[in-house]
Amino acid sequence: MKPVANARTTDRIPLEKIAESKLPTPFAEFRITVYRAPDEKEHVVIALGDLSGEPPLVRVHSECLTGDALFSLRCDCGFQLHAALSRIAEAGRGAVLYLRQEGRGIGLGNKIRAYALQDTGRDTVEANHQLGFPADAREYGLAVDLLRQMNLPRIRLMTNNPRKLDALTADGIEVTERVPVESGLNPHNEAYLRAKANKLGHWLTLP
Numbered sequence: 001m002k003p004v005a006n007a008r009t010t011d012r013i014p015l016e017k018i019a020e021s022k023l024p025t026p027f028a029e030f031r032i033t034v035y036r037a038p039d040e041k042e043h044v045v046i047a048l049g050d051l052s053g054e055p056p057l058v059r060v061h062s063e064c065l066t067g068d069a070l071f072s073l074r075c076d077c078g079f080q081l082h083a084a085l086s087r088i089a090e091a092g093r094g095a096v097l098y099l100r101q102e103g104r105g106i107g108l109g110n111k112i113r114a115y116a117l118q119d120t121g122r123d124t125v126e127a128n129h130q131l132g133f134p135a136d137a138r139e140y141g142l143a144v145d146l147l148r149q150m151n152l153p154r155i156r157l158m159t160n161n162p163r164k165l166d167a168l169t170a171d172g173i174e175v176t177e178r179v180p181v182e183s184g185l186n187p188h189n190e191a192y193l194r195a196k197a198n199k200l201g202h203w204l205t206l207p
């Protein structure tokens with residue numbers, strides 16, 4: 001998976017590194033670094049070990065307050081975050097880029113509105129459309145900028161999302177391997193994961 005020739009190299013989003021410390025977790029003792037974007041959003045990198053040399057494992061994770069912090073079973077985000085941190089700890093090196101793009105970029109309140117619509121029978125894509133948003137409003141320039149700042153042009157990307165992989169590759173990041181991160185299937189998120197596979201093309205193996 002080589003980067004495409006017309007990779008964007010100049011119009012980068014300036015991200016300011018504003019703080020760094022140790023972050024002990026049940027998985028390992030990570031380094032946490034906070035970057036501030038021009039819109040004042042604070043994005044986070046959690047990293048472990050020496051990231052130079054062989055392409056490290058990287059997860060580009062979009063914020064999901066309900067799944068990542070509040071144990072929601074409606075999605076697979078929290079499970080994927082755990083799986084990513086656990087695999088990085090096992091490997092002894094790697095990073096999670098935690099992007100503040102809640103609700104696929106539409107924000108928390110709108111995501112909960114979309115959940116309410118899904119409770120009345122819409123799927124995740126139809127719900128976004130009904131609220132006047134695209135199916136996925138995220139952009140990955142931020143992730144590319146962070147990877148450049150971290151001097152990580154070559155990575156092993158943990159994802160099931162073809163759009164994410166394409167966006168990073170198109171912007172000059174070489175993804176040497178796509179590492180699947182399928183976890184957390186349960187009765188509450190099965191229809192959601194099926195819609196992601198069928199409508200958004202995610203690489204998911206579902207029963």
Ligand SMILES: Nc1nc2c(ncn2[C@@H]2O[C@H](COP(=O)(O)OP(=O)(O)OP(=O)(O)O)[C@@H](O)[C@H]2O)c(=O)[nH]1
Binds near residue numbers: 063064102106114128
């Ligand atoms: N708008 C909306 N956002 C959702 C919904 N469920 C989860 N999200 C958000 O979707 C984002 C996660 O996107 P996913 O497509 O599951 O995962 P991904 O990170 O793009 O792909 P993977 O790398 O394969 O995990 C997070 O920002 C969640 O808050 C939903 O029903 N509607």
Ligand SMILES: [Zn+2]
Binds near residue numbers: 075
């Ligand atoms: Zn989620």
